[in-house]
Amino acid sequence: MHSMVSGEKSERSGAPARSGAARTRGRPRSFDRATALEAALLAFWEHGYEATSVSDLTRVMDIGAPSLYAAFGDKRSLFEEVVQEYGARYGSFGDRALAEEPTARAGVERMLREAAAEYTAPGRPHGCLVIHAAANCSTAEVEESLRERRNANIASIERRIGADVADGALPPDTDAAALARYTGAMIQGMSQQARDGATRAELEALAEIALAVWPRG
Amino acid sequence: MHSMVSGEKSERSGAPARSGAARTRGRPRSFDRATALEAALLAFWEHGYEATSVSDLTRVMDIGAPSLYAAFGDKRSLFEEVVQEYGARYGSFGDRALAEEPTARAGVERMLREAAAEYTAPGRPHGCLVIHAAANCSTAEVEESLRERRNANIASIERRIGADVADGALPPDTDAAALARYTGAMIQGMSQQARDGATRAELEALAEIALAVWPRG
């Protein structure tokens, strides 16, 4: 769905991409695309979509503007690719927790505990890019795109809870939608807290309290 | 603390400001300052500090740029005054709940219920200005100013809880700081949810769940 975006050359079949070896015609790219993308990711993560200017991006990615546009398309395409990359590299702990733990309750517990660690991890921006990077964004499509991701996350929590209700692991009168929204709001609140200076230990204490609402322990 | 800001003439003692009557020398102002401030408040509330341009402001306030600068100082001063006004007109329900209810638990319960209503009230932006309007803000002072307000709110929740612990209304082993941070995160999550489309009923259901963590009912 996201491959073949403007500016990215098609990787021809055969001839696997050797890192240092040149494969295509023309002058080879002088920078590592993945490294530049990671730098853009950190910038967008820390400052958000609008507050990160193309000039900021070319500085942290250490490339010229024409190189940026040739390799990633315009600012919005670059941001979309950054969001994709963020989801794969940093934002997947929640889905993994829900998928790998035996119950919804255990999945949410792990999700909240890992959020406390992830959102305060040293050496990178605090909080969640998906929650913050398109806040107050005048480009409506960008704001809407992250909003959909957030709501999709809550929907997947709700499905996981619903599955436990269906097979009896949770009481039949459980309000899966409300419990999922509660959990999502908790995650979002934790991300905001992390941005506002809360430590990992403080977020863990908060998560501990949040888990007390679940039926059964 | 915020009076006598640049651009605002000092109200001389005596001669109370009659609304229509002119009192000072010079050409009288052709717009109502409070009305213009309210328009700016709504714009900042909806779009945030950076995404609301001075051009946007002059349009919704229905005044020219020089009038804006003469009456309110620069964009940052106007925003600070808007935040002050927001706190007085829309953001005071939490403090009131904590002050007027007999226990911390009752105060927080009322705070969360009222947040569900306030953050989804029809005819005005959803969510909380203090939580969202300076997200991803490249003017560090503005971002920091709202951050301090958020953390001050949590601190006042903590003090209210601590008071109940001190006089025995809550168990002595209650972690007031964690419970306050939990409550603050809940409020912030609810505000984000309101921005993402949650209804008042959905937020009330969420608040109901959040209240289940409190010792005693």
Added chain:
DNA sequence: CGTATTCACTAGTGGTCGCTACAAAAATGA
């Protein structure tokens, strides 16, 4: 070698940003 192809760099484009100089307009005080 020459040619085709792709990239990098310089130097901009038009547009919007926050903000203001300037002079006409509208009030008061003498």
Added chain:
DNA sequence: TCATTTTTGTAGCGACCACTAGTGAATACG
């Protein structure tokens, strides 16, 4: 009436925004 004071609208300031035309450099192909 005339001078003073303050607000108003026009018009535009320099700075930054996202973005790109155009030229030369660096590679592969033939």
